[in-house]
Amino acid sequence: MxxxxxxxxxxxxxxxxxxxxxxxxxxxxxxxxxxxxxxxxxxxxxxxxxxxxxxxxxxxxxxxxxxxxxxxxxxxxxxxxxxxxxxxxxxxxxxAPSTVDxxxxxxLPAPNGIHFHPPTSLWVESTEHAMNPLTEQLVAHALDDTRHLIEVAAGLTGEEYRARRLPGLVVQPWDGPEESVQAVLEHLVCTVEVWLASIEGRDLPDRDDDPGAARLLERHDAAAPGWLAVVRDVDRRGGWDDRLIDALCEPPESFVLSSVVAHVLTYSAHRRQLVRHLLRSAGRDIDTGDPIDWLRARRGETPGGI
Incomplete structure (x- = not known):
């Protein structure tokens, strides 16, 4: 539809x-x-x-x-x-309804792939399947890299963590300014939380007014496994063209799942590099975040190895 x-x-x-x-x-x-x-x-x-x-x-x-x-x-x-x-x-x-758990x-079977998706929206199931073998690695790298950056940020002083180092910077108009390490990391974590809640049909998460690095790490670790599981499930059943139609938007908005994952990955990559720039401006040594290095480390390979 x-x-x-x-x-x-x-x-x-x-x-x-x-x-x-x-x-x-x-x-x-x-x-x-x-x-x-x-x-x-x-x-x-x-x-x-x-x-x-x-x-x-x-x-x-x-x-x-x-x-x-x-x-x-x-x-x-x-x-x-x-x-x-x-x-x-x-x-x-x-x-019987009393036996549901x-x-x-x-x-239920549907001739059009249109189904209820909680809390008050429809899910339009695609009939065309497409597989992308890179997606899990891209998502896993983004999640691991976000965690790594939060851990590095935990070593900053409170003043360094909250300092406005990029005055006026706005990544997405609806998200507001992202001028500090804290703000960029909070949006990194919140983006995953919001889309995961939307796909799973849960209430939107509460935002912390002044989240420290330890609190952001808790939130990230709570959301990351669910987000990776969602992407794996979509990939497993070839549901990249499925649509989530959100009836709470006015006018209603529909989101193709592949575009949602691409959206999260795109702004995650941008924000992670912003955090690296901010950490360097605070005098911290930080790696480049290259997924090649990440995958080599994950596989126990040495740089330049074959």
């Missing part, structure tokens, strides 16, 4: 809590019920009411996996009774 208007219709039809009928969905999309149903059925291969019912059941399964009650899941899915919800859930998933999947 591509195109802003179509995404808006899908999101309105599937996610709007106030739209329970075809007429309400169509009205939200400023279309007649006949036209709305025809266009959506043609382009998505699934009637809007059936799509909403399936995605709401997927959301219910996810809620149950998180420990929610059957009653709560039933009301949230728009069912008037727990019994009716339980019958529909059992028909769809082949098991953390190991239960929450996606």
């Amino acid at each position: 591509t195109g802003r208007d179509r995404l808006r219709e899908l999101l309105d039809a599937v996610l709007d809590e106030d739209n329970h009928t075809l007429a309400e969905m169509a009205g939200e999309a400023y279309a007649s019920p006949f036209h709305f149903s025809r266009v959506l059925s043609r382009d998505a291969g699934e009637a809007p009411v059936a799509m909403r019912r399936r995605v709401m059941l997927e959301r219910a399964a996810w809620q149950l996996r998180q420990g929610g009650s059957v009653t709560e899941a039933a009301w949230a899915a728009g069912y008037e009774s727990v019994e009716g919800f339980s019958r529909a859930f059992a028909r769809a998933f082949g098991r 953390a190991t239960t999947g929450h996606w």
Whole structure:
């Protein structure tokens, strides 16, 4: 599914809590019920009411996996009774909702690859698979190098760590100034935290007002394994063209997973070199961060070895 208007219709039809009928969905999309149903059925291969019912059941399964009650899941899915919800859930998933646990999947077969993704968004599964054998090394190097830089920064005094060495520097407009070792390292860690939370459907992490190097190292070590695991999973199933459609954005934004990983890697590399420049300006010796050297060290090879 591509195109802003179509995404808006899908999101309105599937996610709007106030739209329970075809007429309400169509009205939200400023279309007649006949036209709305025809266009959506043609382009998505699934009637809007059936799509909403399936995605709401997927959301219910996810809620149950998180420990929610059957009653709560039933009301949230728009069912008037727990019994009716339980019958529909059992028909769809082949098991009673009361038997759902953390190991239960929450996606149902879909003709279009459109699925619920927590907390309030859709996931559009790609039908085309592409593998990139370099990605794991690139991600692992970025994570290891970030940890290395935080450890070096831990040797700075508080004044050196927070000093505004690059006044007015802005890497991304929405992130604000990154003028110190502390600011650049915090954004390095936070970028991984935010995208990991988005992909896993968790709440966005809280930002520390004045994180020290030890605190940043804790946050990095908590997020790094999950981020690497996500990339490995995407690579394993060839999901690089999958789309995460975020309904919380206005207007809705869709993100291709390969572009998300490329985004993280690009700005990670830039910021890591910024930190090196800042550390040198503080009088600290620091390596170049070359991935060739990193991989050689990881494999126990000597420089220049064959």
